[in-house]
Amino acid sequence: MAIVARGFTGRGRSDPALPPGQYLTQDFPVLSAGPTPRIDTSRWQFTLATETGERQSWTWEQFLALPSEDVTVDLHCVTKWSKLGSHWTGVPLEEFLGELDTSAEYASVSSYGGYTTNLPVEDLLGGQAWIAHRYDGEDLTPEHGGPARLLVPHLYLWKSAKWIRGIQLLIEDEPGFWETAGYHNYGDPWREQRYWGD
Amino acid sequence: MARAAVLGRLTWRAVTVTGVRDETATARTLVLDAGDWPGHLPGQHLDLRLTSADGYSTQRSYSIASAGPGPVEITVAAVDGGEVSPYLARDVRPGDQFEVRGPVGGYFVWRREDPAPVLLAAGGSGIVPLMAMIRDRSASDSRVPFRLVYSIRSPAEAIYARELARRVRDDHGLDVTYLYSRSAPEGWRRAPSRIRPGDLVANGWPPELDPLCFVCGPTGFVEATATLLAGAGHPAGRIKTERFGG
Numbered sequence: 001m002a003i004v005a006r007g008f009t010g011r012g013r014s015d016p017a018l019p020p021g022q023y024l025t026q027d028f029p030v031l032s033a034g035p036t037p038r039i040d041t042s043r044w045q046f047t048l049a050t051e052t053g054e055r056q057s058w059t060w061e062q063f064l065a066l067p068s069e070d071v072t073v074d075l076h077c078v079t080k081w082s083k084l085g086s087h088w089t090g091v092p093l094e095e096f097l098g099e100l101d102t103s104a105e106y107a108s109v110s111s112y113g114g115y116t117t118n119l120p121v122e123d124l125l126g127g128q129a130w131i132a133h134r135y136d137g138e139d140l141t142p143e144h145g146g147p148a149r150l151l152v153p154h155l156y157l158w159k160s161a162k163w164i165r166g167i168q169l170l171i172e173d174e175p176g177f178w179e180t181a182g183y184h185n186y187g188d189p190w191r192e193q194r195y196w197g198d
Numbered sequence: 199m200a201r202a203a204v205l206g207r208l209t210w211r212a213v214t215v216t217g218v219r220d221e222t223a224t225a226r227t228l229v230l231d232a233g234d235w236p237g238h239l240p241g242q243h244l245d246l247r248l249t250s251a252d253g254y255s256t257q258r259s260y261s262i263a264s265a266g267p268g269p270v271e272i273t274v275a276a277v278d279g280g281e282v283s284p285y286l287a288r289d290v291r292p293g294d295q296f297e298v299r300g301p302v303g304g305y306f307v308w309r310r311e312d313p314a315p316v317l318l319a320a321g322g323s324g325i326v327p328l329m330a331m332i333r334d335r336s337a338s339d340s341r342v343p344f345r346l347v348y349s350i351r352s353p354a355e356a357i358y359a360r361e362l363a364r365r366v367r368d369d370h371g372l373d374v375t376y377l378y379s380r381s382a383p384e385g386w387r388r389a390p391s392r393i394r395p396g397d398l399v400a401n402g403w404p405p406e407l408d409p410l411c412f413v414c415g416p417t418g419f420v421e422a423t424a425t426l427l428a429g430a431g432h433p434a435g436r437i438k439t440e441r442f443g444g
């Protein structure tokens with residue numbers, strides 16, 4: 001039985017569009033562990049490496065030349081806010097991973113600034129993940145991960161690595177920055193997988 | 199290690215408010231009896247869940263203000279129109295109960311054994327986890343030099359002002375500088391303004407000393423301060439940030 005907080009009413013009803021323990025915000029809060037890196041697109045590069053050490057890189061121009069999609073998705077941050085119906089433009093991960101010869105099941109995503117996060121490769125495929133470069137019709141600002149960030153909206157937002165720089169495919173899972181600091185390895189908001197053991 | 203503090207399952211526990219302390223007109227400290235609380239490192243936070251009589255519940259994060267063993271304290275600043283903070287900062291009284299789980303967060307923490315000088319930069323209620331560090335430093339008789347730069351709109355908004363004044367006097371190696379963004383006390387030398395590069399040059403540490411910098415507060419303050427520190431030559435890995443929102 002939950003403990004009732006005397007006299008607390010709050011906003012009343014939970015929104016069925018919100019995962020458990022989340023509340024709705026209209027703003028777009030910022031969460032990151034350090035200063036915001038500023039990356040010039042002239043020196044931006046995205047590198048995909050397979051488990052056998054094969055590497056492929058894209059410059060900013062090459063990246064933008066790939067087919068992008070406009071998507072409208074809900075965002076869920078582990079610090080409890082959710083933002084519904086946010087508009088993004090990004091390149092689906094199939095564009096990078098589609099033709100690849102790999103048996104890797106895990107991905108380690110790394111960012112400019114040193115951030116890392118991990119997720120299963122299958123969560124990057126099937127129209128579930130993009131490398132996004134526009135938000136709400138504008139170029140993505142550095143605070144929100146620009147010039148480009150991973151967008152995997154079905155997982156808590158820390159998995160959507162800002163300032164993405166590369167993806168390393170792995171045979172064995174490798175927990176990232178928050179995942180080694182007590183946060184859940186997978187991070188499904190609908191199962192409220194915030195922390196280890198959730 | 200932070201790891202140890204977060205290892206295992208974080209389960210919800212009922213806590214009882216055993217005391218309340220007004221810090222300013224809008225911020226209040228709640229003293230919690232958290233039973234067999236596993237302990238925490240300064241800088242960590244907890245998740246707090248409020249449930250209404252009709253079963254609705256909502257969660258927020260709050261930094262832990264206290265250090266070491268003993269009751270867990272949080273300090274909440276009421277955000278106008280907020281769902282949770284006005285309740286905690288105004289309505290709660292001793293004997294009330296709600297749920298928490300934690301401690302959470304293993305990165306924004308200060309460790310007693312780290313000898314590097316420390317810069318603490320707080321904006322408003324961002325002082326809370328930094329105060330836990332100051333208290334832990336004192337509790338462990340640490341000689342690590344700490345400098346706190348504390349930005350608030352006006353003198354009346356200073357949380358923990360009396361304790362900070364006492365610690366500056368008694369805890370050797372702690373310096374505190376207030377930055378007022380809207381109105382400063384009579385005769386104050388610095389004209390009211392948001393944090394500026396010179397504030398950190400005058401009251402922080404040069405990057406050559408390899409200090410560890412903790413920056414906490416509303417997003418705008420954290421963005422501005424972390425950008426200034428990075429611009430002054432502090433490596434990104436030495437600037438740890440916690441953004442409260444707003």
Ligand SMILES: Cc1cc2nc3c(=O)[nH]c(=O)nc-3n(C[C@H](O)[C@H](O)[C@H](O)COP(=O)(O)OP(=O)(O)OC[C@H]3O[C@@H](n4cnc5c(N)ncnc54)[C@H](O)[C@@H]3O)c2cc1C
Nearest residue numbers: 079258259260261274275280281282283323326442443444
């Ligand atoms: C890791 C972490 C630690 C935190 N520690 C503390 C703490 O020690 N003390 C503390 O008082 N708060 C702390 N916060 C903020 C706290 O979790 C809540 O966001 C805050 O109390 C507002 O909640 P609310 O329900 O009253 O407002 P909501 O109903 O959630 O929001 C109401 C309005 O206020 C805005 N808002 C939300 N947060 C803030 C803010 N911090 N400042 C200004 N405007 C805001 C929202 O955008 C919204 O428009 C922390 C947040 C995080 C992520």
